[in-house]
Ligand code: ADP
């Protein structure tokens with residue numbers, strides 16, 4: 001199994017580097033997967049070790065990652081005994097035309113060979129092990145290898161967007177182009193974008209995939225203007241790009257030159273049938289100050305939203321994270337967190353980490369009481385902040401109305417009472433003035449709001465239905 005991976009990696013390396021270099025640098029080295037995720041490569045000298053590290057390490061790590069989906073730590077060990085087996089060091093393998101490196105290595109070998117073998121340990125006791133980081137190549141491309149399809153939990157709230165992402169990752173530019181993913185913070189947009197990029201990279205290792213945030217793109221435009229590097233930027237994003245992934249595109253809104261640059265980038269890529277995937281916190285039409293021509297283009301392919309996960313998905317996410325991090329999470333604790341941390345996945349993850357860190361510091365198991373204690377203070381923060389907009393949307397939802405109904409001037413009882421209740425709740429629980437509230441309810445006069453508050457205050461004494469509704473609404477608002 002281990003050897004299988006190594007030989008696959010070697011096969012793949014063979015296709016990517018010249019025969020000469022393959023023979024010289026790779027043939028006859030001993031590779032061994034010493035434990036899961038760790039590969040030991042025996043090399044004959046420091047020189048070879050350094051050369052491999054400088055020239056091939058990223059490629060080797062990348063190949064392991066591509067073939068196994070996990071990062072591997074590569075450790076070079078020096079074993080001078082393997083010296084003579086290496087073709088690299090035999091005289092007849094030294095073509096004059098090949099790079100200086102070959103002859104340099106030859107010298108290095110001689111030096112190494114001239115050392116007294118008895119005084120040098122066969123295996124270097126201080127191997128220059130590589131840092132356990134994602135392959136630099138992947139990092140340089142901006143990806144986070146933690147975010148993959150395999151650790152993305154699918155539920156009702158995200159199954160459509162997940163299917164769309166999978167389709168695009170499997171057949172780039174042939175299913176939906178552009179793919180526009182939108183949803184609130186911490187719901188997994190960046191995770192999905194990364195997953196697509198890494199999955200495509202695995203299938204098409206030579207593709208030039210450009211992954212960038214809206215913010216970075218904006219900064220690049222600014223510095224391209226300042227330093228006269230527009231040409232380079234165009235090359236990167238238009239000519240040398242097989243697929244563009246852009247995270248938090250809403251960031252470019254209102255920045256004229258950036259929108260302009262992106263417009264042309266989009267057109268060029270789209271026309272040459274290159275896949276474009278964007279994420280945003282909202283639908284294009286709702287992004288303020290985004291040019292109309294961009295809004296319309298963003299909708300040419302598929303727009304898919306990620307919603308807040310439901311209870312079952314929250315449970316599944318917690319279980320998966322606990323399993324991945326080897327945290328023993330009892331069912332009742334999992335249920336407690338999934339019930340109370342409802343806003344987004346990032347908060348859910350945050351509370352799991354907090355509880356588990358506390359338990360491990362205190363050296364106690366995770367229990368319901370512990371979770372309650374640890375999360376007591378922060379659970380208050382997870383409650384949605386009370387604002388006029390928030391109250392309006394809860395009241396509208398409660399009565400099955402639109403927010404615009406609450407702001408309209410129509411006086412039908414079915415609208416007037418909910419509107420007055422919303423005004424009452426705002427006035428009672430927020431510090432907003434009557435005129436301000438009038439403004440927020442469709443530009444009404446402050447006396448209308450005063451009348452509403454007075455009326456509902458009165459009804460609380462006399463009208464059971466209204467009283468019950470107000471109490472229920474206060475409960476759902478967490479008041
Ligand atoms: P966004 O970009 O939408 O703000 P992220 O992609 O950064 O959100 O997600 C926040 C965190 O939640 C990340 O650690 C991510 O791995 C995790 N996450 C979000 N959705 C899921 C999911 N469905 N399954 C597993 N982890 C998820």
Ligand code: MG
Pocket residue numbers: 189190191247248
């Ligand atoms: Mg994000």
